[in-house]
Amino acid sequence: MLVLGVETSCDETGAAVVEDGRKIRSNVLLSQVEKHARFGGVVPELAARSHLEGILYVTDSALREAGASPKEIGLVAATCGPGLIGGLLVGLSFAKALALGAGKPFFGVNHLEAHIYANFLAHPEITTPLLCLTVSGGHTDLVYMEDHGKYQILGRTRDDAAGEAFDKVARVLGLGYPGGPYLEKAAQQGKPGTPLVRTDSLARTYDFSFSGLKTALINRVHHYRQKNEELPVADLAATFQQQVVTILLERTFRAVDNLGIKTVLLSGGVAANGELREGFAREAAARKIRFFCPPLELCTDNAAMVAACGYFRFRDGGSSPLDLPAFPRLSWKLKA
Amino acid sequence: MRVLGIDTSLPTGTVGLIDGVHILYEGRIPIRPGGGERIPALIDKALQVVGWRPEYLDLVAVGRGPGSYTGVRVGLAIGKGIAYSLGIPMVGVNTLLALAANNPGWPGLLCPVLDARRGRVYTGLYLRKEQGNWVELRPPELCLLAELTAELKKEKTPVLFVGQGARLYREEITAALGPAAVFHGKEEGEIDQVSGVTVAFLGLLRWQKKNEDELFTCLPLYLQRTEAEIRWGKGE
Numbered sequence: 154m155l156v157l158g159v160e161t162s163c164d165e166t167g168a169a170v171v172e173d174g175r176k177i178r179s180n181v182l183l184s185q186v187e188k189h190a191r192f193g194g195v196v197p198e199l200a201a202r203s204h205l206e207g208i209l210y211v212t213d214s215a216l217r218e219a220g221a222s223p224k225e226i227g228l229v230a231a232t233c234g235p236g237l238i239g240g241l242l243v244g245l246s247f248a249k250a251l252a253l254g255a256g257k258p259f260f261g262v263n264h265l266e267a268h269i270y271a272n273f274l275a276h277p278e279i280t281t282p283l284l285c286l287t288v289s290g291g292h293t294d295l296v297y298m299e300d301h302g303k304y305q306i307l308g309r310t311r312d313d314a315a316g317e318a319f320d321k322v323a324r325v326l327g328l329g330y331p332g333g334p335y336l337e338k339a340a341q342q343g344k345p346g347t348p349l350v351r352t353d354s355l356a357r358t359y360d361f362s363f364s365g366l367k368t369a370l371i372n373r374v375h376h377y378r379q380k381n382e383e384l385p386v387a388d389l390a391a392t393f394q395q396q397v398v399t400i401l402l403e404r405t406f407r408a409v410d411n412l413g414i415k416t417v418l419l420s421g422g423v424a425a426n427g428e429l430r431e432g433f434a435r436e437a438a439a440r441k442i443r444f445f446c447p448p449l450e451l452c453t454d455n456a457a458m459v460a461a462c463g464y465f466r467f468r469d470g471g472s473s474p475l476d477l478p479a480f481p482r483l484s485w486k487l488k489a
Numbered sequence: 490m491r492v493l494g495i496d497t498s499l500p501t502g503t504v505g506l507i508d509g510v511h512i513l514y515e516g517r518i519p520i521r522p523g524g525g526e527r528i529p530a531l532i533d534k535a536l537q538v539v540g541w542r543p544e545y546l547d548l549v550a551v552g553r554g555p556g557s558y559t560g561v562r563v564g565l566a567i568g569k570g571i572a573y574s575l576g577i578p579m580v581g582v583n584t585l586l587a588l589a590a591n592n593p594g595w596p597g598l599l600c601p602v603l604d605a606r607r608g609r610v611y612t613g614l615y616l617r618k619e620q621g622n623w624v625e626l627r628p629p630e631l632c633l634l635a636e637l638t639a640e641l642k643k644e645k646t647p648v649l650f651v652g653q654g655a656r657l658y659r660e661e662i663t664a665a666l667g668p669a670a671v672f673h674g675k676e677e678g679e680i681d682q683v684s685g686v687t688v689a690f691l692g693l694l695r696w697q698k699k700n701e702d703e704l705f706t707c708l709p710l711y712l713q714r715t716e717a718e719i720r721w722g723k724g725e
């Protein structure tokens with residue numbers, strides 16, 4: 154069965170056609186990164202406008218590339234949450250109407266769940282149960298997946314998402330936007346070890362907090378500026394990246410040990426970070442467990458993962474109603 | 490032609506089905522705050538009530554605002570989704586004109602007014618011609634209420650004010666224009682809403698006149714840039 158997936162929860166307008174939840178026939182993405190770059194972060198109203206401008210072109214391209222007409226699609230799946238409400242409403246409304254016109258079922262997908270399915274697309278050999286850390290500009294979610302449709306969210310960020318913290322710190326350090334890749338590049342030239350005063354008040358939980366760390370770094374920057382000293386950009390970037398990665402690894406692999414996990418996954422845009430990937434590979438190898446991470450184009454928000462998730466959830470539980478609302482703060486788990 | 494009309498610009502979302510000059514269905518649901526995304530369920534119901542399969546539709550007409558940014562986007566997303574999957578054309582309809590066209594009995598000038606906060610309004614000026622055709626004397630714009638009333642003073646003829654902003658600013662408009670300002674005596678709500686059937690009729694007229702499919706090109710009438718862009722422009 155062919156599934157058309159639609160993704161509009163943040164700043165990427167995506168449409169994709171996936172066969173039987175595993176094989177990508179097309180995966181089209183229209184990124185708004187450049188539109189938001191001058192503002193240093195995603196502007197919700199601008200994102201919503203851009204999604205409407207792009208949605209039909211992206212969908213038309215995805216169907217053409219897959220060589221399928223709307224009538225040949227067996228299911229339309231769209232992200233219904235969590236995310237920015239303005240964008241979610243565009244994709245969700247469009248997808249439901251498209252399904253109605255084509256006389257096909259519709260399924261509303263939980264975006265957090267979809268990120269896990271990016272791994273299923275890339276690595277068919279993955280089996281449940283598993284643990285997945287999704288980390289990006291919008292999320293830092295540690296999720297235990299027992300089986301398709303059976304999840305437990307173990308931890309999430311109490312303030313900034315990890316990628317968001319990277320963006321903000323990169324901005325303070327005068328690097329580019331989005332901050333993640335620029336920060337990583339700068340960090341490669343520097344040495345971690347700048348002392349940053351912070352306490353990990355969530356150390357007993359699986360939750361994350363990056364704002365304290367971010368503030369400590371910003372204070373450090375002010376300190377240099379006040380003294381008119383040259384900013385050790387590379388060292389500060391290396392320090393911040395190392396500290397964030399350390400927290401991510403600590404939470405994830407404490408959960409791995411406590412729950413006896415044999416398969417651990419990484420997903421989301423920050424999964425592109427080399428230090429994080431290497432850390433995961435190292436920790437997983439030390440425990441002799443399996444570690445998977447999707448290729449970069451499936452790490453960031455995309456519609457193929459939405460289509461894949463929609464396929465498995467629809468197969469097991471049927472379609473969603475056409476009056477399904479958007480859930481900007483959707484966590485876990487969405488009823489079918 | 491069998492036309493589906495949709496408008497989600499205002500607090501009440503509406504769906505209409507017409508077949509040429511015949512009205513077959515009209516439905517409304519409250520959509521503020523939120524809920525415009527439930528309109529596909531209302532379209533599904535409308536088609537079932539009328540006994541049409543989606544394939545029977547020939548044209549989709551959608552209100553493109555001005556109005557709630559989110560609301561207008563939802564309506565256009567729905568119109569694009571259904572028209573695209575059916576392979577039929579879509580046209581956009583100015584929501585202010587749709588508000589004006591709810592008053593076919595009024596022979597003179599019609600001024601729809603929607604509140605845009607901070608003393609500003611979305612407005613336009615229309616005059617009805619024969620056979621349901623309309624002349625647009627002032628295209629949709631965002632302006633200060635005071636600017637609007639100053640302009641309308643020059644018309645020296647009665648103007649019927651409609652829309653939620655007309656009721657909200659009735660005192661100010663009357664103070665500026667005196668007896669030339671005419672208002673409906675109707676209950677709250679009725680004059681403030683757009684009809685899905687009216688949107689369908691106006692869309693059909695537009696299609697017959699221009700024969701231009703706006704499926705890919707039709708976007709909301711925002712009438713202003715985003716706050717972030719405006720602040721950026723001012724160098725803040």
Ligand SMILES: [Zn+2]
Nearest residue numbers: 264289291454
């Ligand atoms: Zn995401």
